[in-house]
Amino acid sequence: MKYKSVFDIIGPVMVGPSSSHTAGAARIGRVARSIFGRQPEKAEITFYGSFAKTYKGHGTDVATVAGILDFDTSDLRLKDSITIAKDLGIDVSLTTAEELTEHPNTSRIRLSDEKGSTEVVGISIGGGKMEITEVDGYSLKVTGSAPTLMVLHDDRFGMIAGVSNVLTKYQINIGHMEVSRKERGKHALMVIELDSTIEDKVLHEIEQMPHIVSVSLLVPNP
Secondary structure, eight states, X not given: OOOSSTHHHHOOSOSSSOIIIIIHHHHHHHHXXXXXXXXXXXXXXXXXXXXXXXXXXXXXXXXXXHHHTTOOTTOGGGGGHHHHHHHTTOEEEEEEEOOOOSSSEEEEEEEEETTEEEEEEEEEEEXXXXXXXXXXXXXXXXXXXXXXXXXXXESOTTHHHHHHHHHHHTTOOXXXXXXXXXXXXXXXXXXXXXXXXXXXXXXXXHHTSTTEEEEEEEOOOO
16 A cells, blocks of 8 residues: 555544544534535534444544534544534534445534535545545535535536636646536536635636536645
């Protein structure tokens, strides 16, 4: 096995006890918060598999909520995150499910307020790393290791070329791209991993394109 850095061997800087059940869970929560784009009024969290069996002992519950509060994995406030969330007026609910999932360390997070909601499914794959496998019912793969552009758009011809042309205009290189849709001719979600982050003016230009529903940028967590 090849390692990209020493942190792949010794794990992340984190509040313990487990890189998979604590740090990975916190990063899932933090990406969910980033996709939602603001502090939620309600956070509904469901744990599956190993998460469901050991979430209290391994701190998966407080870690996930800490991520939703946008705390880093090394933030000492992690252990008090549920109390902090309640003090901020966030309604937090924690449940478990016996439903079998493809990965044992799986969580489903639904964040909502009066403006709308976002539902994210993530898995903790070890060493503090995670993957987002679903957003609002769209299947995808987001690791959070690179700046990631997420574009929800009408499922029409030319959309991929249009977004790519904007990125080319600003000399932004695409590392990986995938498109997911629930039903042909409705909406589709374009997920693009970039070699560098992008300025707000680029996001704005993409937002102004015809048939674009929403645009968001996920910046890598520390």
